[in-house]
Every structure is written in structure tokens, then in C-alpha cells.
Amino acid sequence: MTASFNYDASFSRNIGWVTEAEQQQLSEKRVAIAGMGGVGGFHLLTLARLGIQHFHIADLDTFELANFNRQAGATMSSIGKHKTEVLARMVLEINPNCDVRIFSKGVHAENLDEFMAGVDLYVDGLDFFAFRAREDLFSYCAEKRIPATTVAPLGMSAALLNFMPGGMSFEQYFHLDGRPEMEKAVRFLIGLAPALLHRPYLADETRVNLAARKGPSTVMACALCAGVAACEALKILLGRGKIWAAPHGIQFDGYRNRTAHTWRPGGNRNPINRLAIAIAKRQLGV
DSSP: OOOOOOHHHHTGGGBTTBOHHHHHHHHTOEEEEEOOSTTHHHHHHHHHHHTOOEEEEEOOOBBOGGGTTTOTTOSGGGBTSBHHHHHHHHHHHHOTTOEEEEETTOOOTTTHHHHTTTOSEEEEOOOTTOHHHHHHHHHHHHHHTOOEEEEEEETTEEEEEEEOTTSOOHHHHHOOTTOOHHHHHHHHHHHHOTTOTTGGGOSOGGGOBTTTTBOOOOHHHHHHHHHHHHHHHHHHHHTOSOOOOTTEEEEEETTTTEEEEEEOTTGGGSHHHHHHHHHHHHHHTO
């Protein structure tokens, strides 16, 4: 039996938590997501089920077995296939009316204007170590006054930071510019989740290897992140609800059933973060 797609029927269960007028607004919004790996694919599918119909997605990678523990779209049939193409097909299975623009060579200086053209919100899904692309994207958002949100999967937790037009920028918070890559990794890690709720239950510290660009991950964290990111997207795109922007950060840890709301004026220049960075650098040999 073949069913025909109907937008109103497909997303009717959203109504009540959003109004019919708000659902129509969401259908017209455009969201850019760089990175279709750990969290990016979950972000895309969750926002598509929220009823958003216009996406720009970027990733230069293909699926492999090492992605199976956490990445949406990672299946035996997708091994070796471009992540953007696999996820775009999944979105169109949810809503065949979606406009999904694919950037299969990733985001770089030459295509940044095209990737961000007409975008209402940027949601970060880049690999942890993709510092150059991330710095360029967040800098672009600050310059063009485009809201940007990142929700990091750490352990079994989701760590949220919003960067809103006119507010504290990504660079003003993290202070990464000009620093060696390994120091950027430490600064990014501490800045994402100053409360470090995930740290006490790390079972095997040898699996954290910043020099090799490797670290453990869980599907629980990725799923949590997508839910948090979609809530922030709804509030930002509809202009309703409280948006906690940097230097505020929020981390929810599902393993410990704890939430931490941090406030770090100055970002990583804050004395508390500076101390945490110094300790982390010593422990990790950076």
C-alpha cells in the first residue's frame, strides 16, 4: 500500500506544543548543519521530524564500521557511502518535500558563503578535532548575526552552548585562535563542559588520546544532544522561550542524572577555566 505524503498530517502531533502558525513558521526555516557523523545525523533527523524542511548539510567522510556505535545512518548497507548522501535520503524518507542541499566536500573558505546562504540557524555537528572549519563557521555566524548552537556529546551527557547575535562569540569564549592543536583540544573540551559531569565514570583513560584524535563515545550522548539541540532550535527559530547564551553553559548527564548550569565570564580566560585547563594539560601531557 502506497501512502501519499501530507505535511499537516505528518506533523500534526507537534500541534499543542507548538501552534499551527508556529508549525508553519518552522516549515519555512533553513538550518545548516556541518558534520553528519556522531551528533550531526541525529540533529538532522530530529529537526526534520520537528517539521523543518530546508537544510544545508556538509561532511566529506564516508561511513565505516567504527561509526556503528553512535552514528545515525551507519549500517551495513551504508559502508563506504558518503554520509551526506545517506542522511539526505533518510530525511527525504521522512519528508519528501524537504529541500536538502548537500556539501559532500565539507565546509571550507571557498564554499562558506554558499553553505550559509539564507540560513536561519547553524547547528554544529563537526568532529571534535575539526578546529579550522569550526572556528571559520562560528566566526562567520558572529559576523553575519546568525544564531549558532553546539551541543557536545561527552560521556553519556549533552553539553550546550549557544552563541547569539550581538552576544559573546565562539572565539571570545574559547580563545582558540593561534594556539597549537593539542592546546585547542584541551581548551575546547574544558570550555564545552566546565562542570565536567562526565569525568568521574570514565572507565578506561587509555582510550582518550588527543594526539591520535581518538576518544570514546556513546549513542546515548548523541541522542541526548539531538533532543537538546532541537529544543534550542525551536526556541531560537520561533523567538520564544529563554535562550541561555555564552558565557552560560548547560550540561545534562544521563548516567549521573545531574544537570549543571555554568557561568564563565571571559570564557576560558575565567580563573576557574584557566585552572581546569592547566590541570588537564598536565594530565594529558599537552
